[in-house]
Amino acid sequence: MQSPDAVTAGALIIGNEILSGRTPDTNLNHLAVTLGGWGIQLREARVIPDVEAEIVAAVNECRRRFNYVFTTGGIGPTHDDITAECIAKAFQVPLVVNAEIAERIQQRPVPPDMMETRMRMARIPKGAWLVDNSTGGPQGFRLDNVIVMAGIPEIMRAMLATLEGKLDAGPVIHSRSVTAYLGESQIARGLGEVQARYPDIDLGSYPFFRDGRYGASLVMRGTDIGRLEEVLEEVSQLIVEAGEVPHRAEDE
Amino acid sequence: MQSPDAVTAGALIIGNEILSGRTPDTNLNHLAVTLGGWGIQLREARVIPDVEAEIVAAVNECRRRFNYVFTTGGIGPTHDDITAECIAKAFQVPLVVNAEIAERIQQRPVPPDMMETRMRMARIPKGAWLVDNSTGGPQGFRLDNVIVMAGIPEIMRAMLATLEGKLDAGPVIHSRSVTAYLGESQIARGLGEVQARYPDIDLGSYPFFRDGRYGASLVMRGTDIGRLEEVLEEVSQLIVEAGEVPHRAEDE
Numbered sequence: 191m192q193s194p195d196a197v198t199a200g201a202l203i204i205g206n207e208i209l210s211g212r213t214p215d216t217n218l219n220h221l222a223v224t225l226g227g228w229g230i231q232l233r234e235a236r237v238i239p240d241v242e243a244e245i246v247a248a249v250n251e252c253r254r255r256f257n258y259v260f261t262t263g264g265i266g267p268t269h270d271d272i273t274a275e276c277i278a279k280a281f282q283v284p285l286v287v288n289a290e291i292a293e294r295i296q297q298r299p300v301p302p303d304m305m306e307t308r309m310r311m312a313r314i315p316k317g318a319w320l321v322d323n324s325t326g327g328p329q330g331f332r333l334d335n336v337i338v339m340a341g342i343p344e345i346m347r348a349m350l351a352t353l354e355g356k357l358d359a360g361p362v363i364h365s366r367s368v369t370a371y372l373g374e375s376q377i378a379r380g381l382g383e384v385q386a387r388y389p390d391i392d393l394g395s396y397p398f399f400r401d402g403r404y405g406a407s408l409v410m411r412g413t414d415i416g417r418l419e420e421v422l423e424e425v426s427q428l429i430v431e432a433g434e435v436p437h438r439a440e441d442e
Numbered sequence: 443m444q445s446p447d448a449v450t451a452g453a454l455i456i457g458n459e460i461l462s463g464r465t466p467d468t469n470l471n472h473l474a475v476t477l478g479g480w481g482i483q484l485r486e487a488r489v490i491p492d493v494e495a496e497i498v499a500a501v502n503e504c505r506r507r508f509n510y511v512f513t514t515g516g517i518g519p520t521h522d523d524i525t526a527e528c529i530a531k532a533f534q535v536p537l538v539v540n541a542e543i544a545e546r547i548q549q550r551p552v553p554p555d556m557m558e559t560r561m562r563m564a565r566i567p568k569g570a571w572l573v574d575n576s577t578g579g580p581q582g583f584r585l586d587n588v589i590v591m592a593g594i595p596e597i598m599r600a601m602l603a604t605l606e607g608k609l610d611a612g613p614v615i616h617s618r619s620v621t622a623y624l625g626e627s628q629i630a631r632g633l634g635e636v637q638a639r640y641p642d643i644d645l646g647s648y649p650f651f652r653d654g655r656y657g658a659s660l661v662m663r664g665t666d667i668g669r670l671e672e673v674l675e676e677v678s679q680l681i682v683e684a685g686e687v688p689h690r691a692e693d694e
Contacts, residue, residue: 207648209484211474212617212661215467218489222463232461234496235489237470240646244486267627268647269634300627307630344651365464375519375552378559382521394492395520396459399596409464 197360199225200252201235204245204263204273205341208237217262217346224350229359230258240264245276253280253336257358260350263341265330267310273338274331278315281333285313290320291328322352361413366422367439370429371405380428381408384421390414391421407439449612451477452504453487456497456515456525457593460489469514469598476602481611482510492516497528505532505588509610512602515593517582519562525590526583530567533585537565542572543580574604613665618674619691622681623657632680633660636673642666643673659691 201221207213215237222232233256238244245264252259264273278285292312300308311328314320321330321337323345330339330349339349374395385393391412398405408429410421426436453473459465467489474484485508490496497516504511516525530537544564552560563580566572573582573589575597582591582601591601626647637645643664650657660681662673678688 205648206644206646206663207661208470209474209487210615210617210663211471211478211484212619213648214471218460219463219466222461224463226463232463233491235461237487239485266647266649268630269637270646300625303631304625304627308625308627310630342649342651363462365462367464373552373556373560375556375560378520378562379555385521392458394458394522395518396457396465397518397594399594409459409462411458411462 199258200256202261249280367409376432451510452508454513501532619661628684
């Protein structure tokens with residue numbers, strides 16, 4: 191399924207609150223689904239703490255490995271919001287006040303010491319350009335191939351949405367899936383054979399336990415819908431041969 | 443908050459289905475909360491694809507950086523279940539059939555070709571020992587400091603639960619939190635000052651957007667409950683001084 195024209199991405203979910211378990215992350219899934227629909231394949235995601243050395247190292251590693259890196263979290267006004275500084279350090283550029291973000295921040299009248307604190311959010315690495323924020327709050331930014339977004343899911347989604355159509359895209363990966371109440375072992379050999387005959391399709395078997403019964407979802411992913419339909423047919427046949435009923439999911 | 447006797451962990455969530463967005467991960471949060479309660483701090487989590495080279499590299503990097511590495515996913519019977527092989531490669535040991543897992547697999551009578559497939563799950567790296575599975579299915583395993591568990595949440599949880607009291611533990615990190623409907627900027631300066639005076643406490647500010655209003659949760663984490671209570675009091679006072687009402691969460 192690795193195609194030479196694939197456009198890839200890594201995600202960095204920045205925040206101690208995810209690692210402590212206090213907050214379950216929901217940004218990763220939204221990012222994966224949205225990017226996938228745009229023809230950008232999420233290849234790795236990391237949840238990392240609010241620690242400068244770790245953020246800098248992860249940004250530098252991932253920006254070289256993937257076409258894009260998307261970060262979420264750490265761009266607010268408090269002392270633990272260090273993402274912008276870390277991106278600047280990773281690229282070895284200074285932080286500068288961006289006039290456009292500053293203007294947006296200053297539109298909302300607040301007491302002077304609070305304004306000073308809010309203005310922290312106007313600092314972005316030199317050379318970065320803005321990622322708009324349709325909620326009206328301070329913008330995110332992009333430097334080279336690193337896109338920096340808020341951690342609050344509503345704001346992250348608003349920022350991400352503004353990038354639609356503005357990023358490089360590879361072939362969109364389509365998927366088909368079929369589910370059955372069976373043990374994976376009942377069809378494992380056949381699945382392996384189908385996978386071997388369709389190396390361009392990524393055929394996954396995902397077991398689940400639901401209402402006291404085991405089952406498996408068989409998911410095929412690839413860029414060629416005709417080939418996907420062939421694999422779907424073959425896998426459905428394996429399920430029938432195992433004496434079970436294939437339930438096809440809606441096409442994605 | 444970095445204590446010299448901290449016991450740390452990294453998590454590797456293995457599976458294309460998480461990266462494609464098809465399946466939202468829930469294992470990470472359970473792992474973070476459970477380990478935290480045992481005195482093991484989750485310091486990083488990675489979601490990686492079912493690709494041998496990437497799994498091997500991530501295992502080798504993480505097992506050297508953290509006291510423990512917990513993996514989820516990829517230990518079933520199908521062709522895309524390659525975690526056991528990858529762990530063996532990472533440690534440069536062969537895969538061997540474990541008699542105890544084999545016995546459990548053979549307890550359930552199935553046709554011969556299906557049994558052969560299921561027996562894939564009995565192969566573990568040489569030198570590994572078992573992590574029990576109270577659901578009655580095949581066990582997980584542990585090799586050195588790497589603990590390998592299933593991806594199905596119910597089974598992962600059953601495996602993890604059997605490790606309670608069996609792992610090294612550091613001081614348990616306790617937390618306190620207080621929430622208010624205010625902009626983070628209203629108290630950001632004060633928070634920074636409190637953080638500077640309590641370097642042993644990790645003070646985080648997590649903004650949220652709920653019912654059309656912005657708010658922030660202020661979370662303090664540390665090993666000393668007396669110090670936590672002091673910080674809680676100071677932060678609550680900052681909220682009051684900002685003209686808002688502090689809502690204390692239940693103690694954790």
